[in-house]
Amino acid sequence: MLKAALTGTARAKNRTIMSILPHPNEFRFRMNAKGWMSQFILCGSISMLILCASCSDSDRDNKDILTKKQMVKALTEIYLAEQKINRLGLPRDSAEGEFERFKKRVFEKIEVQDSVFKRSFNYYMDRPRDMEFIFTALVDSLSLMEQRLESSK
8 A cells, every 4th residue: 555655656746747848749850951951051150250250369469479580589689688787797776777778779679669579478478389489499599699609709
């Protein structure tokens, strides 16, 4: 009797659960050939829109970014300016002020605004492979300069 009562309540629960869920035939996806084609065109259009939007954002970001070659040139000039300041033997606070003046001259020399350089530096810092390439080229460039100085003595 207890078993019958339990199964009766279990059946009642199953009926309530079954009445909540829709009938399996209601989930059938019916679409004719014309419907599939419009669905395909819609998905393709959305995909192209997303692709175009993502490309235009990256192009807009890259417009004011220095090339790798320009970054190597700028970093080389900045490094040389730092070394000139270090050779002067000034106290740290005086050296920092002097470096700011040197830095302005460096950016004038390479014809780049400091804001563009900072934006480019941050851009390449987010791309480690590109930054590694830039620093490798920087070291090579400085080594070549050193070799030329050594050979001219």
